[in-house]
Amino acid sequence: MIINRLLRKNMSPARIAGFVLSNFIGLAIVVAGLQFFQDVKSIYSDDDGFIKKDYLVVNKKVTSANTVEGKAAAFSAEEISDLERQPWVRKVGRFSSVDYRVTASVQTGGRGMSTYMFFESIPSEFIDVAGSQWGYRPGSGEVPIIISKDYLTLYNFGFASSAGLPQLSESFMGGVPLRLHVASEDGIRSADFSGRVVGFSNRLNTILVPQEFMEWSNERFGSSSVKDASRLIVDVSSPGDVAIGSYIEEHGLEVAGDKRSSQASFLLNVITGIILAVGVVITVLSFFILMLSLTVLMEKNREKIHTLLQLGYPLRRVGAPYRALIAWSCAGAYLLALAVVYGFRLSYLHQLEGLGGGHGNLWLAPAAGLGLTAVIVVLNSLAVGRRVERAWRISR
Amino acid sequence: MNRIDRIESIRLEGMLPKVFENESIPNSEVWRSDVVFRRGERWLVEAASGGGKSSLCAYMFGSRTDYLGRLYFNDVDVSGIPVAEWQRLRRCHIAYLPQELALFPELTALENIRLKASLAGDVQEERIAGWLKELGIDSRADYPVGRMSIGQQQRVAIIRSICQPFDFIVLDEPVSHLDEENNRIAARMVMREADRQGAGIITTSVGNRLLLDSLKTIKL
Numbered sequence: 364m365i366i367n368r369l370l371r372k373n374m375s376p377a378r379i380a381g382f383v384l385s386n387f388i389g390l391a392i393v394v395a396g397l398q399f400f401q402d403v404k405s406i407y408s409d410d411d412g413f414i415k416k417d418y419l420v421v422n423k424k425v426t427s428a429n430t431v432e433g434k435a436a437a438f439s440a441e442e443i444s445d446l447e448r449q450p451w452v453r454k455v456g457r458f459s460s461v462d463y464r465v466t467a468s469v470q471t472g473g474r475g476m477s478t479y480m481f482f483e484s485i486p487s488e489f490i491d492v493a494g495s496q497w498g499y500r501p502g503s504g505e506v507p508i509i510i511s512k513d514y515l516t517l518y519n520f521g522f523a524s525s526a527g528l529p530q531l532s533e534s535f536m537g538g539v540p541l542r543l544h545v546a547s548e549d550g551i552r553s554a555d556f557s558g559r560v561v562g563f564s565n566r567l568n569t570i571l572v573p574q575e576f577m578e579w580s581n582e583r584f585g586s587s588s589v590k591d592a593s594r595l596i597v598d599v600s601s602p603g604d605v606a607i608g609s610y611i612e613e614h615g616l617e618v619a620g621d622k623r624s625s626q627a628s629f630l631l632n633v634i635t636g637i638i639l640a641v642g643v644v645i646t647v648l649s650f651f652i653l654m655l656s657l658t659v660l661m662e663k664n665r666e667k668i669h670t671l672l673q674l675g676y677p678l679r680r681v682g683a684p685y686r687a688l689i690a691w692s693c694a695g696a697y698l699l700a701l702a703v704v705y706g707f708r709l710s711y712l713h714q715l716e717g718l719g720g721g722h723g724n725l726w727l728a729p730a731a732g733l734g735l736t737a738v739i740v741v742l743n744s745l746a747v748g749r750r751v752e753r754a755w756r757i758s759r
Numbered sequence: 760m761n762r763i764d765r766i767e768s769i770r771l772e773g774m775l776p777k778v779f780e781n782e783s784i785p786n787s788e789v790w791r792s793d794v795v796f797r798r799g800e801r802w803l804v805e806a807a808s809g810g811g812k813s814s815l816c817a818y819m820f821g822s823r824t825d826y827l828g829r830l831y832f833n834d835v836d837v838s839g840i841p842v843a844e845w846q847r848l849r850r851c852h853i854a855y856l857p858q859e860l861a862l863f864p865e866l867t868a869l870e871n872i873r874l875k876a877s878l879a880g881d882v883q884e885e886r887i888a889g890w891l892k893e894l895g896i897d898s899r900a901d902y903p904v905g906r907m908s909i910g911q912q913q914r915v916a917i918i919r920s921i922c923q924p925f926d927f928i929v930l931d932e933p934v935s936h937l938d939e940e941n942n943r944i945a946a947r948m949v950m951r952e953a954d955r956q957g958a959g960i961i962t963t964s965v966g967n968r969l970l971l972d973s974l975k976t977i978k979l
Contacts, residue, residue, distance in 0.1 A: 365870050369863060670861045673822065674875050675849035675923070678842065755842055756822060 366671065370684040373663040378656040383696045386649035390700035392642030394732040395707050400635040401723025402715055418489060420567060420619040422594045437591035451604045456486040457592035459577050462585030466544040467558065483569045484577035485596050496561045499576035506543065506556050509571040512563040536560045547584040568619050650739050654746060657685060661750045668754040678751050685747045689740055697736045701729060766832045766852050766926040769796045769819060773828035776811045780827065788978045796961055798926050801971050804963045806979035812963040813858050816931040820855045821845040850878050854925035858932045860916040864905025868896060868915045871904055876922040883922065890918045894944055910936040917945050921952040928953060930962040934969050946970040
């Protein structure tokens with residue numbers, strides 16, 4: 364087309380290449396940063412296989428008053444129903460605890476070890492363990508147990524090393540039967556069970572048994588005194604909600620959780636934020652490069668644009684070659700960025716999968732890049748329209 | 760605003776370029792006067808250099824608006840015509856040959872003409888070839904316009920201006936560099952095309968005027 368040839372005259376390939384390169388770099392950083400964040404996030408958010416991240420374990424802060432008065436920091440029925448009324452709460456479960464004595468013993472390397480223990484339980488619907496592993500049939504001699512990872516750490520790196528005992532791995536603990544001796548307070552009724560550790564939890568600072576076992580054993584060995592729940596597990600609609608934090612603060616509560624993981628995910632957020640900001644800044648700069656290139660190009664061709672309009676060419680038609688230039692160069696930069704991010708993702712995916720990540724949303728990052736590209740295309744196209752219109756009246 | 764389906768008349772009502780605002784312009788039959796050009800008429804606007812004739816042409820073509828007074832197409836004040844409508848008028852109702860010709864020097868004569876002709880729809884290749892031959896530049900059809908003499912360029916521009924539908928054709932100094940022979944040929948061509956379309960002709964001159972028949976003259 365003659366008109367395209369005319370209007371593309373004075374076009375500088377170097378300037379366009381400069382735009383494509385900078386736009387590509389900006390977009391690649393944004394898309395790669397977002398994609399990496401998506402992929403890594405799952406490592407921290409799915410930190411515990413036993414309870415979902417939307418569950419918070421809440422307890423009251425223990426104060427000196429509790430110690431002096433000998434009154435437990437427990438939740439009253441009103442406090443629980445108040446919590447249940449909060450808009451961010453889906454459901455609330457109570458921790459039940461045993462009403463009898465438990466002694467656990469384990470045989471390791473010829474040496475025996477025995478300790479007083481306690482159990483707690485939460486409603487089964489809050490626990491994510493494959494159905495067959497969790498649960499209890501009344502009368503059965505085997506009880507599945509979930510132990511806080513902190514206990515194992517405490518034993519391995521605190522107690523075992525100072526007492527000269529062997530360290531225990533998670534898989535070893537899973538294979539070793541725990542002998543549990545259960546007895547009522549008065550010592551009249553007692554029974555032995557075999558405990559099987561099915562997992563270690565980062566987020567539950569307790570020793571957990573199935574709710575069915577708790578109910579059954581409390582009935583048999585307990586003194587049937589009713590206790591208030593001292594801990595609650597809360598299913599929240601959005602864990603990041605600020606309302607949760609302020610409610611917790613206001614009511615003097617504490618949330619149990621893995622601090623390391625939340626710090627790491629905080630750092631991840633900050634670093635991702637910085638990377639995205641850098642990418643967006645470069646993208647914005649590339650936007651201005653394109654804007655300036657088009658201004659120079661159209662200013663040089665202003666006479667031609669004016670003449671074409673004088674011949675009667677529609678404004679849309681005169682702007683078309685410039686819009687096409689914008690669309691093609693932006694599409695090129697975007698596709699290039701996508702290709703590079705794809706390669707980048709392949710390079711880290713393997714290692715990330717080993718860490719339990721790599722299952723991020725695949726659409727969000729490309730969509731964000733597309734959104735930025737769309738903004739650049741639309742704003743520059745509008746600017747082209749304005750410049751054509753300005754060339755309409757006077758040739759100089 | 761009424762859509763203009765045909766420009767029947769171009770009416771000037773007390774018009775004056777803004778630059779002349781504080782000057783007295785004696786003997787002008789156009790500025791500060793009421794003038795009506797009708798479709799089918801042939802007009803020569805005679806002017807001294809600097810009298811504002813190119814300004815008048817640009818006003819009638821919508822390229823400039825730096826005037827006082829009013830300019831009407833039929834009953835429509837042209838100052839209210841939106842840009843898109845102007846583009847339609849330029850394609851179908853008013854043809855214009857600017858004094859500076861506004862050819863693209865890097866394009867050939869034929870490309871320059873086609874650039875305009877293709878806007879009207881089908882390019883009338885035979886008619887264009889006939890006009891090029893008539894004006895004696897058919898051998899230069901594939902030359903870049905920038906390498907042609909001013910006289911040849913003027914002939915290319917004349918052909919380009921008539922290869923569209925129009926109710927009025929405005930020719931600003933169309934033959935300043937043409938000899939009498941070519942002037943007559945060009946005049947005949949423009950008249951033939953204008954008559955065929957029932958159009959009016961408005962031409963300007965500071966000296967060498969387009970040799971049209973039955974011409975009404977008005978002094979600027």
